[in-house]
Amino acid sequence: MTNLIATNWLAGSETQGLAVKEMALVLSGDGKVCTVLHSSADVEPNESIDALWSETVCSRICDNLRRVLRDRRFFSEELNLDDNGRTAEFTYIAQGRDRVLLVARDTSRKREALSKLKHLAYVDDATALPNREYFLTELEKIVEHQRLCEGRSAVICCHFEGFGLRQGSVSTAHYDEILQELGVRLAYELRGANSDRDEDYERRSVVARTDFQRFAVILPAIENGTDAEAVAERLTLALQAPVEIGGKTYRARVHAGIGLFPQDGSDAPTLFQNANAATEEARTGEAGEVRFHSGTVKLRTLQRQDLEVELRSALDRGAFALNYLPIVDAATGEVRAVEALLRWPESVMGAHSTSKVIGLAERTGLIVPIGEWVLRESFDQLKSWQDGGQPELRLSVNLSMQEFSRVEIAPRMAALMLQVGVQPSSIDLEITEKMLGRDAVVGYRAMDALHALGVSFIVDNFGTGACSLAQFAHSPVDGIKIDISLVNSLETCERDLAACAAAISSAHALGLTAAAEGVETTGQAELLQQHGCDFLEGFLFSKPLTAPQMREFLANQKRAIGS
Structure with a gap:
């Protein structure tokens, strides 16, 4: 049982080349090694722990050994090992009357990442x-x-x-x-x-x-x-x-x-x-x-306040909402990700056109707090789904030009991911070809910073702009999403089919994934599958769903796969 606890505690730890010693030891109350269950350093039974850490750390460990044996309780704390920022988490579990299981784990990298x-x-x-x-x-x-x-x-x-x-x-x-x-x-x-x-x-x-x-x-x-x-x-x-x-x-x-x-x-x-x-x-x-x-x-x-006030009021009172559209694996049909779609409030859209509302939001900068609300709401929802049995699910979110070109987009998003607790590696940010123009200095810096954390970037509406795939060869782009205008005519226009096939092939040659949006018929899906498209999205699989509806959709699929 002690071996199992130690193994589970150290699961996922890298023990080769560690600057901080990682180990699982059974110790006596005075700090002598009784059993070595796991160690990244040379240590033998009957040795003292004095050779493993500094005098200050060893003294603290011995105090904790006595405390755990006295109180018979599980105990864990993080200690600074030296002045170079190296830290380790020490976990103590009583084993009988006079033995304690000590598990030491390197936390330096975690602290450095934080x-x-x-x-x-x-x-x-x-x-x-x-x-x-x-x-x-x-x-x-x-x-x-x-x-x-x-x-x-x-x-x-x-x-x-x-x-x-x-x-x-x-x-x-x-x-x-x-x-x-x-x-x-x-x-x-x-x-x-x-x-x-x-x-x-x-x-x-x-x-x-x-x-x-x-x-x-x-x-x-x-x-x-x-x-x-x-x-x-x-x-x-x-x-x-x-x-x-x-x-x-x-x-x-x-x-x-x-x-x-x-x-x-x-x-x-x-x-x-x-x-x-x-x-x-x-x-x-x-x-x-x-x-x-x-x-x-x-x-x-x-x-310009009238409409702006309406938008601000809608944002303050929580009148915005999100729907989600599943993105499926073209080969298996399994949902791999969901795309967050913003629903504008009826009180605003009833009196104004979509283009006017979006245009005002962009000109006034309101698109930024609206975009931040979308990020926070969708990140929270992704975390809920992942914790509820969908740990591999990814989230795809669209960025506006204003968000993309702001100096603070990378730090604000990094802070939000840290606060919510979602892994950057589960986030796909969708940008357009226009955003990657030659003047996108700030945007490329933000992409580099977020990409280094694990965030992926997908070029949305691919095929409608002036960019070629060659421009993405040395940029932090991970995939493309073929525009709905090309997908719509796949079955009737050989030219559009050839364009889709070429885009998919070229994307793969550059190590990028290829997805298609607006898939509405089985024929479109089959043609895209035949040409190697990786992911599909569209009403063929589902209409946009509310968060509760998407939870049920994911659960039903999981049950179907399990059966």
């Missing part, structure tokens, strides 16, 4: 500055503090452009160097805003990269708007100074907007939004322009 996720969640990769997620978290704390002490704060947003990245005159590598230089300049200029005695957390300024071409600064304690304006002017001058990179000189056009607490927003999201709105107003002026959030900006915002 640390990487947290780093990704709060740090901008290109500049090493805090990102939007961290910025908003800190802003909420500062706003709350200033509300309690009736103080004033300011947010400054600096938008820069003119480096010629989109025209190809500066490489991605040089662009990163430019961003790093700008970040250093901001930090240097803000030293004056943080006096040497400002050790209080609430009085120190924060600088972050919050979007592709935007930095943001929090001035946590100011006397008035003039203070914030003076800092904003210094920042714009610093950012507009020439940057020498790779033997070339680059100059930026910079505009800044200021939001003041409490008059421009009594909460962090509103204050940040209004500072950004002021920045957009500043961009209508000359380079170096600094604007406060003004009545003009408010008027322009009010002009």
